[in-house]
Amino acid sequence: xxxxxxxxxxxxxxxxxxxxxxxxxxxxxxxxxxxxxxxxxxxxxxxxxxxxxxxxxxxxxxxxxxxxxxxxxxxxxxxxxxxxxxxxxxxxxxxxxxxxxxxxxxxxxxxxxxxxxxxxxxxxxxxxxxxx
Amino acid sequence: xxxxxxxxxxxxxxxxxxxxxxxxxxxxxxxxxxxxxxxxxxxxxxxxxxxxxxxxxxxxxxxxxxxxxxxxxxxxxxxxxxxxxxxxxxxxxxxxxxxxxxxxxxxxxxxxxxxxxxxxxxxxxxxxxxxx
DNA sequence: GTGGATGCAAACTCTTTGCACCTTG
DNA sequence: CAAGGTGCAAAGAGTTTGCATCCAC
Numbered sequence: 001x002x003x004x005x006x007x008x009x010x011x012x013x014x015x016x017x018x019x020x021x022x023x024x025x026x027x028x029x030x031x032x033x034x035x036x037x038x039x040x041x042x043x044x045x046x047x048x049x050x051x052x053x054x055x056x057x058x059x060x061x062x063x064x065x066x067x068x069x070x071x072x073x074x075x076x077x078x079x080x081x082x083x084x085x086x087x088x089x090x091x092x093x094x095x096x097x098x099x100x101x102x103x104x105x106x107x108x109x110x111x112x113x114x115x116x117x118x119x120x121x122x123x124x125x126x127x128x129x130x131x132x
Numbered sequence: 133x134x135x136x137x138x139x140x141x142x143x144x145x146x147x148x149x150x151x152x153x154x155x156x157x158x159x160x161x162x163x164x165x166x167x168x169x170x171x172x173x174x175x176x177x178x179x180x181x182x183x184x185x186x187x188x189x190x191x192x193x194x195x196x197x198x199x200x201x202x203x204x205x206x207x208x209x210x211x212x213x214x215x216x217x218x219x220x221x222x223x224x225x226x227x228x229x230x231x232x233x234x235x236x237x238x239x240x241x242x243x244x245x246x247x248x249x250x251x252x253x254x255x256x257x258x259x260x261x262x263x264x
Numbered sequence: 265g266t267g268g269a270t271g272c273a274a275a276c277t278c279t280t281t282g283c284a285c286c287t288t289g
Numbered sequence: 290c291a292a293g294g295t296g297c298a299a300a301g302a303g304t305t306t307g308c309a310t311c312c313a314c
Contacts, residue, residue: 003313005269024304039271044304046269060195062250065303086240089247099239104253107231108218111258115221118194118252121236126243135288137294156279171296176279178294197278 010034011046012055021059021067021085021094059094061087061120067094084119090128097121142166143178144187153191153199153217153226191226193219193252199226216251222260229253 010031015022018030028043047068050056059067064087072081084097097119105114124132142163147154154162160175179200182188191199196219204213216229229251237246256264 003268005313007270037271040303041272041305042270048305062194062252063192063198066195084239086244086246095241095244097239097241101233101236101239104233104251107216107229107233107251108253108255109227109229109258111261112218112227112253113256113261114218114253115255117254118250119236119239120194120250121240121244121246122249123240123247124245126241129243129245135293137288139295169296172278173280173297174295180280 006035007031007038007042008046010038011043012050015050015056015068016070018070020096021069023065023067027068059085060118061085061094069096072096072098084121086121086123086125088125088128089122090124090132093125095125138167139163139170139174140178142170143175144182147182147188147200148202150202152228153201155197155199159200191217192250193217193226201228204228204230216253218253218255218257220257220260221254222256222264225257227257 011027013034014027014030022030024040024043024047027047028038028040031043032038047056051058051068056068057071059069061067072083082100084100086095086097101119104117108114143159146159146162150162156172156175156179159179160170160172163175164170179188183190183200188200189203191201193199204215214232216232218227218229233251236249240246
């Protein structure tokens, strides 16, 4: 997965252009504007390669299939930086949260070694909240 | 889904007997001890009904298929109470965390309305940490 | 020109559904 | 005895793979 095909470029620019996390189907829909006929298997193969080379990161939210996002450039860490996500219950979109409640090691029972945490917020995003 | 069949009893006692969240396959494996030949479709149908009547709650962790657990009786709230989960990276088991970092409404951007949050801790459970 | 990438179709996994038979109340 | 539950097999949904063709280098 190193060649600059039209498909790869379309997928990459879709991910880097969007400020949020996209599902494979969303990626296909957006990238199809640049490459009509783009196939879903190609999207899956490209994102798999892109995740491996850390050009894109995978976002797993509870109860949802994986989404993908461009590493945040606001903090310019090469391999992306620690952040969380907000899932809008209305439009189903996923937005990055550049804040963190901090270590949660003390929440676990004695003897448990906490090495990582995931936080997902749910509710209404700004535009869906304004609409209500 | 109201009749007390052997299958239903086996599934319920498996969930109530285990102190953690189980996947449908795990439920089937455990409950098969009481009902040999228990089928996976029956497990899926029973848990669906049990979740609807709130006798069991569904646990969605990031990147994982759903698990199911008996509502925690330590706090004795009928419909279960707010809690989180710990996922062991070694044995893949999921344990309840009866603590919560508190509201995270301030983490979201302006205009976002936060109504709920999920927290998942990852690392090593007590027995896997002791073994290392 | 050659090897990697693409698109199609088929395979796979997980979950759900149709249906004949069995069991609970 | 009737309504509901079970097991089997097959159908769906989402993702991955095989393969012939195409295209970037």
